[in-house]
Amino acid sequence: MQSKHAASLPSRRQFLENAGLGFGGLAASLLLERDSMGAPASNPLAPKPAPLPAQAKSVIFLFMHGGPSHLDTFDPKPLLQQHHGQPVPESFRTLDFQFTKMDRVPLLGSPRTFRRRGESGLEVSDLFSHVGRHADDLAVIRSCHHDGFTHITGQNWMNTGWAQVGRPSLGSWVVYGLGSESEDLPAYVVMLDGGIKSGSPAYGSGFLPAMYQGTLLRSEGPPILNIRRPAGTDAAGQRRLLDRLQAFNRRHLEARGEDSELAARMNAYELAFRMQASAPEVVDLSQETAATQALYGLDSDVTRPFGKQCLLARRMVERGVRFVQLYSGCATNGPSPGWDGHNQIDQNHETMAAQVDRPIAGLLEDLKARGLLGETLVVWGGDFGRTPFTDGGESGARNNAGRDHNPYGFTVWMAGGGVRGGQVVGATDEIGLNAVEDRVHVHDLHATMLTLLGLDHVKLSYPFQGRDFRLTDVGGSNNLARRLTSG
Amino acid sequence: MSRLYTRLNGPVRKLALALATLGLLSPTRARAEVDPAAAIGILQERCASCHGEPRMSGLDLRSLQGLLEGGSRGPSIVPGDARASGLYQAVCCDGELRMPLQGNPLSAAELGVIESWIDAGAKWPAGAASIRSEPWWSFQPVVRPAVPQHGVAWARSPIDRFIARGWEESGLAGVREADRRTWIRRATYDLHGLPPTPQEVEAFLTDESPAAFEAAVERLLESKRYGERWGRYWLDVVRYADSGGFETDIYFPDAWRYRDYVIGSFNDDKPFDRFILEQVAADEIWPDDLELRGSYEIPPEKRRNLEARIGTGMYTVGTVYHEAALNGHQLRYEWLVDAVDITGEAFLGLTVGCARCHDHKFDPLTQQEYHGLMAFFEGTEIRRIPVVHKMSELGHYSAYPRQLKVFEYQRALKDLESSARKRMTDRIAGRFPDDVVTAFRIPKAERTVQQQMQAAILERALTEAGLLENPGGYAAELPYTPEERSRRETLIRELGEAAAGARFALPTATVLGRAEVRYAVRMTDRGDWRPTGESVSPAFPSALGGTATAASADRRTALATWLADPSNPLPARVMANRTWQGHFGRGLVGTPNNFGRQGELPAHAELLDWLAAEFVESGWSVKHLHRLIMLSSVYRLSSRFDAANAAADPDNRMIWRMNRRRLDAESVRDAVLAVAGTLNLKAGGPPARPPLSPEERLGMWNQDHWPESLDPAEHRRRSVYVFAKRQFPYPMFKTFDAPDPAASCGRRAVTTVAPQALTLLNSDFVVEASRSLARRLESIDQPERKVDRAWKLAFARPASQTERAAGAAMLAEAGPEEFARMIFNLNEFVYID
Secondary structure, three states, rough: OOOHHHHHHHHHHHHHHHHOOOOHOOOOOOOOHHHHHOOOOOOOOOOOOOOOOOOOOEEEEEHHHHHOOOOOOOOOOOOHOOOOOOOOHHHOOOOOOOOOOHOOOOOOOOOOOOEEEEEOEEEHHHHHHHOOOOHHHHHEEEEEEEEOOOHHHHHHHHOOOOOOOOOHHHEEEEEEEEHHOOOOOOOOEOOOOOOOOOOOOHHHHOOOOOHHHEEOOOOOOOOOOOOOOOOOOOHHHHHHHHHHHHHHHHHHOOOOOOOOOHHHHHHHHHHHHHHHHHHHHHHHHHHOHHHHHHHHOOOOOOHHHHHOOOOOOOOOOOOOOOEEEEEEOOOOOOOOHHHHHHOOHHHHHHHHHHHHHHHHHHHHHHHHHHHHHHEEEEEEEEOOOEEEOOOOOOOOOOOOOOOOEEOOEEEEEEEEOOOOOOEEEOOOOOOOEEEEEOEHHHHHHHHHHHHHOOOOOOEEEEOOOOEEEEOOOOOOOOOHHHHHHOO | HHHHHOOOOOOHHHHHHHHHHOOOOOOOOOOOOOOOOHHHHHHHHOOOOOOOOOOOHHHOOHHHHHHHEEOOHHOOOOOOOOOHHHHHHHHHHHOOOOOOOOOOOOOOOHHHHHHHHOOOOOOOHHHHHOOOOOOHHHHOOOOOOOOOOOOOOOOOOOOHHHHHHHHHHHHOOOOOOOOHHHHHHHHHHHHHHHOOOOOHHHHHHOOOOOOOHHHHHHHHOOOOOOHHHHHHHHHHHHHEEEEEEEEOOOOOOOOHHHHHHHHHHHOOOOOOHHHHHHHHHHHHOOOOOOOOOOOOOHHHHHHHHHHHHHHHHHHOOOOOOOOOOOOOOHHHHHHHHHHHHHHHHHHHHOOOOOHOOOOOOOOOOOHHHHHHHHHHHOEEEEEEEOOOOHHHHHHHHHHHHEEEHHHHHHHHHHHHHHHHHHHHHHHHOOOOOHHHHHHHHHHHHHHHHHHHHHHHHHHHHHOOOOOOOOOOOOOOOOOOOHHHHHHHHHHHHHHHHHHOOOOOOEEEEEEEEEEEOOOOOOEEOOOOEEEEEEOOEEEOHHHOOEEEEOOOOOHHHHHHHHHHOOOOOHHHHHHHHHHHHHHHHOOOOOOOOOOOOOOOOOOHHHHHHHHHHHHHHHHOOHHHHHHHHHHHOHHHHHHOOOHHHEEEEEEEHHHHHOOOOEEEEEHHHHHHHHHOOOEEOOOOOEEOOOOHHHHHOOOOOOOHHHHOOOOOHHHHHHHHHHHOOOOOOOHHHHHHOOOOOOOOOEEEOOOHHHHHHHHHOOOOHHHHHHHHHHHHHOOOOOHHHHHHHHHHHHHHHOOHHHHHHHHHHHHHOOOHHHHHHHHOOOOHHEEEO
C-alpha cells in the first residue's frame, strides 16, 4: 500500500539538503525503498505467507473475564434442573475446586430459559438472545477443558496454553507465525476495561522476543501508551523533529557502513510516527454512522463500553490488525466480580450479559454485512466455565446461589473464519461438570485456531531452555479445524 | 574428537543437517568389511555419551548384553538382521527416531560398518576394550590449554593469541582498533551501564602514560556503579523480583536485601566459589545468631555471617504459586522444582527442568537424578529473620503499645461503619415481607432451599445499595449521620497521628533455614506434585561424575561444595562465558544458560577453557576476568563492518570486530537520567517506585500494588533499584526487552520496535529529562557550544562542524527542550560501538 505520508517526503529531502547533512546511497535507498514499497525492508513484523491453506486472516477473541457459566448460556442441562437442590451424586465427587467441597453443596439448576434458535435449532439461553439470532453462525464447543481452577491458571491456560506464567500468549504466537498486515498499527491489540487478574503475562510474549507482545489499546483518552505527543508539539512539529533525528541517524549509519539494526531502528521511528496518526484515526468512532453505532449498542450506557470495544475490533481487523482480544468484566478499581459469579450467578450473569450481548451480536452482523466474517475468526470464552452446584461459600459468597470455577467442562464458541455455524461439538456429562464426549483440551482449541489461520501448530515452535516450545506443547491432536469448516 | 568437532563452523553443520534432511546426503550404504572393532568404535564415539553412563531411555550400548537387553523401546539389535534392529533404524534416520540427536548424522561409511557388523551377527570380540562414555564437551575437565603462537605482534593478552588463531583458521582479518573515545565510552557502559562524563573522557585522553588503559579499568572497577551493572546481570540469571507473581502477587518486603547482597558481592569481587557457597548453603556452612555478644551492636564476624546468609535469598525470590496451589505440599513441591531449575541454569548452565517429568531427552539427566537434586533442598524452609540484635528485637516490642493504639482506632472506625451499615440494612429490610427478612436472618448454612431463594431477594437489594460487605474492601460511602461523620473524621485524623508515632516493621531478611520436618522426596508421575513413587536420596548426576552422598544433615552444604569444587568443570566455564558476554554482547557459547546438547557449541573452546582456568587460579575473581578481557587487543577492535569478513563469518563468532550493542532497558533509562543530570546515585534499600501514567496503570490488577514513592528523588534512582513486580513489570523496561522473571534469563533478546520509539519520543519521563538537559545547557552562551556540550555528555565526543551547525539551527528553530529530546532518540545515544 502507498504510504499515507508520502506527501511529506519532499519536505524531508528539502530539510536534509538545507541542513547540509546530505545523504549518500545507502541511507537514501533505505528511505526511498520504504516510501515506495510500503513495508520497510527490514521490518521483522512484515507479513509472512501462511504455510497451510488459511481460512481466517485475523482473530477477534472475546474474553469473559472471571469465567462465564456454560450452564446458563450455551449448554442446557435438563437433568440438573430436575435435581436442583439435591446433593451432588457420589460418582461425581472426585475433583478439586478452588473453594468448594463437593460433598457439602447442593446442585444448582439454571434459572435461565433456553430456546432453540435459527434453522440449526442451536440452544441459547435468554442471556444471549441477541447473539442467539446468529445461532446459524456459531459453532458451539461444549466439551472444552483444562485443569486450572483459579483465575490465573485458567486465564494462563486459555491465553498461553500453560498454567504457569512465562509462556507466550496465543496472539504472540500468531503474530510470530504470520507477521502483521498493518504497517501503522500494532499487529496484536488487547482492549481491557480494567485490570485483568493474570496481568500482562496474559498478552505477553513470554520467551518470544518482546515485539510479539500484545499492545494495550484504550477506547478513551490516548489509545496507546505514549502515543500522545508532548504538550505543545503538533504533528508537523513532531515530523520536523523526526526529520532532524533521521538526518543525524543517517550520518551515523553512513559512517558505520552496513548495519541492518541501525536501519531497522530508523524504520521503527517512521512506524511510530505513522502510528501516531493512525491510532487516533482508528479509535475515532465519529466516522461511523448512527445506525452502525446503534448496532453495537453505543446508544445505551449499559452496552456502550463493550460495544465500543467491539466496533474498534472491527475497525482494526479492517485495517489489517492480526489479533484482537477484548475483555469484558475486568475491574476498574479493586476487586470486582466480572463474570465471576460466586454469589447469585443469576443476577451476576444478567448484569454482565446485558453489557455484551447486543455488542457481540452487532459485531457478528456488521462483519457479515461487510464481508469480513469469512476471514475473521471470532472466538468467545473465558477463564473456564462454572460448577453445576453452588459455591461452598468459602470464597466469601454470602449465599448459596452462586457457582464456583469449573475448568473440567465448559463452552467456547467460534464464528466466522471459515467455521460452519449452527453446529455443536462435544458434550459435558448429565449435570454439566465434566467434558465427556469429544473432549477438547485448550491445546486442541489452540491447534484449531492456528490451523484456521493457516499455521501448523506442530511446526510453529521456538527454541528456549534447550527445547523447541510450541503453543500446544505436546497436545492438540483433537484439532477441530477440518470438522468445523466442512459441510 | 569432540574438540575437533566443536571447531566445526555452525553454518557447515547446519548445511550438513539440512542436506541430510533433504536426503541429499542419504547414505548409499556401501557394503563394508565386517569390522567389529570399528563398529564398537562408532558406538563409543557417537552413542555412548548418552547411552552408557547415564543410560538415557534405559539403554546402555557399552556391551553386547546391553545392546541385546535394549531400553524402553525394546532390544536395540537383532543379531544377523541390521534392518530389523532398532539401533540401525535409528541411526539411518529413516523413521520417527533419529539418532544421534545432536551433531551430524552417521556417514554412509559409518552406517555401512554398523550394518555389516550386525548382519554378521554382531560379534563382540572377547579382547575388545569395553566402551568408555565420552563425556559431552562441557562435562570434560577444564584443562588449561597452551597459548597459541599466533598474532604475536598484535596481541596484548593471551586472549588475543587464541583470537588470532581463529582468524587465521577462518581466513579472517580483524578490523582496525577503535579510537580512545570509543574505547572509554564502551568500557564505561560495559562496567557501569552509564555514559562517561566529559571530564572522565578528557582525563583518559590526556593520560599519555602506558598504563592509561589499566588505570581506567581500575577506576571503573573500584566504583560502586560497577556492582549495580554486573549485579543486574546476575539478577536476570536468578530470576529476581520483588513479588511472587500470579493473582495475589505477594510482596517480598525484604527481597531488596538479596539484591543489595548481589550488588555488594560484585563490588567486593567476592570469590565466585564463595558466592556459590553462600547462596546455596550459607546458613549451614556459617551458622550463627546475632545475639550472644555485645549489647546492641552486632560484632563484625556475626555481621559477615548474616550477610552471607542473605545470599540464600536467591532461593526466596522466585515465582510463588500461592493461590494456585491446592495446599502447602504442592507449594513446597513447586518451590523444590524452582530451586533445582535455578541451580541448574545459574551455576551449571544446564536446563534441567525437562527432567522433572521424564528423563531429559537431550542431556544426560534422568528423572530419578532430577529428584536426587531436589532431595538436596528437602528439609529446607524459607524463613524471615530479624537482622537486628536480639536486644533491639526485644526493644521493638517495648514500643508495641503504640501499635496497639493504631489498632484501636482502626477498630473504632470499623464499628462506626458497621453501625451505619446495620441501620441502613434494617431500613431496606423494612420494605420486604417478614418471611424474607426471617430467612435473611437465619445463618446461611442453616437455610432451606426455600429460605435461600427468599434471602436472595433481600441480598440482591442490599448488594445494589452497596451494603453487603466486600471481603477485603471498605464501603466507600455510607449514610452516616452528621455526628457519625464528624466522629469518623476525628478518628481518621487520630489514627494518622497514632500511626506516625508507631513503629511497625522489625527489620528482617528472608533466607533459608532448616525446616522442622524433613519429608522424603518421592518420585512423581510426570511432574505432578503428588508423591507416588519410591523415595529418592540426594545424589549428583552421574554424567557429572556424581555419586550418591551420605544423607547428612547438611545436604545443601554437600551440593554447594560440589558446585564450587574446581574439579566441577561447569561453574567456572559458565561464569567465564557470562563475563565474556557482558563485554562482547555474545558469549563464546551463545546459549549461556545451556551448555548441554541443545545449547550452542563454543566458538573458541580453548579460549573458554583458558579463561575458566585463569578464573579459578585467580581465586575465582570476576574482576580478574574483566581486566584480562578489557586490556586485550580484541576488546579494542572497532565495530566497523567489513564485507570480506562478514562473508566468511556473518555472525562474528570469531570476533573480527566489536559487536555494536544497543543499551539494555536499565541502561537506556539510566543514561537518559545521567545525561539530563538528574540521576540519583543513592545506593541500596527498598525498591523505588516511579510514577505511572494512567495509560500505564491500565491493566494492573490491584491498583494499590504500586504505591508511588512520595519523594521525587526516588523517581530518578538507578534502574536496578526500581520495584520489580512480577505481575506488572515497569513498562519502560518491558518495552526495551527486560526479561520476564518467570524464569532465569542468561541473555536478553534485543528487539527494535515502534513502542520503543514512542517511549523515547513522548513519555513523560523523557519529556521531563529533556527539560532537565535543556536547563543543564542553559548557562552555556553560544548555541554551537551548547550542541558541543550535549554531544560530549551523550556521546563522549565533540560535535563535528556540520553537527554543530545543524544542532544550532535546530536550537534556534525548535528550542532547547526539543533539541534535548532529539538527543535521547538518536541511534548514537542507544548504540555503543
